[in-house]
Amino acid sequence: MFQRRAFLAGLSALAFFPFSLQAAELPDLGGQTVVVVTENAYPPLQFVDPKTGEQVGWEYDAMNEIAKRLNFKVEYQNTSWDAMIQAVSDGQYQVGMTGITIRDDRKEKVDFSEPYMRSEQFMLVRGEESRFTDAESFAAFEDGLIGAQPGTTPFYTAVYSILDGNEANPRIKLFETFGATVQALKTGDVDVVLTDGTAGKGYVDTSNGGLKLIGGPLGTEDFGFILPKGSELVAPINAAIEALKADGTIDALNKKWFLDYKMGE
Known part of the structure; x- marks a missing residue:
């Protein structure tokens, strides 16, 4: 659930790219609204900033960037962890994010994106x-x-x-x-x-x-976003995740939230 992990040790001070170098290759979702649910209880992945009261974190930044690159609008909602996987499985939400470990038993209920973090x-x-x-x-x-x-x-x-x-x-x-x-x-x-x-x-x-x-x-453990089984969003989101990895955005987010950021400062 923050010793520095080995994969963080070599992070460099990369700039945050507002647009993917591969943006032209990504699908265009036409400005549709995608409902994304989270728990807001897992800093620094997603939480409520104690100073501002805003919902912030690594996953918010990543999802907002994915939305920008795929041209969709994000509507964020909140639910408890114990209800999240079933709620996404039932189609109440289109995407779930809260540092969810990719596991075979969970794949029986939901589809996972490609891993965005180990x-x-x-x-x-x-x-x-x-x-x-x-x-x-x-x-x-x-x-x-x-x-x-x-x-x-x-x-x-x-x-x-x-x-x-x-x-x-x-x-x-x-x-x-x-x-x-x-x-x-x-x-x-x-x-x-x-x-x-x-x-x-x-x-x-x-x-x-x-x-x-x-x-x-x-x-x-590998973390991934969850989606309802058979969701048409899986392939576009996977393509966006690969783009974020390829152009250094994932590395920049890791540096921002795991090396530079301290809650409450």
């Missing part, structure tokens, strides 16, 4: 934590509690890669949003939150030493 999961803990230092020592610390959202990749990593494979294990405390898990960590209600390095580093950077990441990566 992430690694880490353990987020309080800054003074010394009772455990990695997944193995946490598993042996029988009083330790993990905060997670049900049905998310971190939840399944906690169950099957750290604990005993029991999805009802009482050591996992469930919360509706990622932000709620981090708040529970800060107040001592849980001891670990599993998150991709992106979100975790964002929280560490703004915690004034209150939070830290420990251990090595617990797995790699």
Whole structure:
């Protein structure tokens, strides 16, 4: 869910290209409106800026650029994580974005875009934590509690890669949003939150030493946008994602949101 990830280490200060070098090759969607849903609870991918109250983040910038290049208008709406995949599957929204891991079981309900980001999961803990230092020592610390959202990749990593494979294990405390898990960590209600390095580093950077990441990566995941099965938007969005990768826009967004930006500053 923010240690710098390896793929970020070599980012250069690339300019943000307002128009793709390959724009002429991209489909023109004729100015149609596309309804995009997000949770707004996963900084710096998407969240409400505490200073301005605006919806901002990596995914907003990327989707706005995709819309510009494909000539469609974006209407943003919000829903909870636990409702999002089903709602997109049912056609309530045309696109979903909230750092969604591409998984085969989810492909049974929705179509995914090509991956726009690769992430690694880490353990987020309080800054003074010394009772455990990695997944193995946490598993042996029988009083330790993990905060997670049900049905998310971190939840399944906690169950099957750290604990005993029991999805009802009482050591996992469930919360509706990622932000709620981090708040529970800060107040001592849980001891670990599993998150991709992106979100975790964002929280560490703004915690004034209150939070830290420990251990090595617990797995790699690719993020993609979700769309209803058979959506005609999949191919155009994939083409736009490839264009953003090719001309350096993805690299520029990574630098802006993962290296330069600090929430609340």
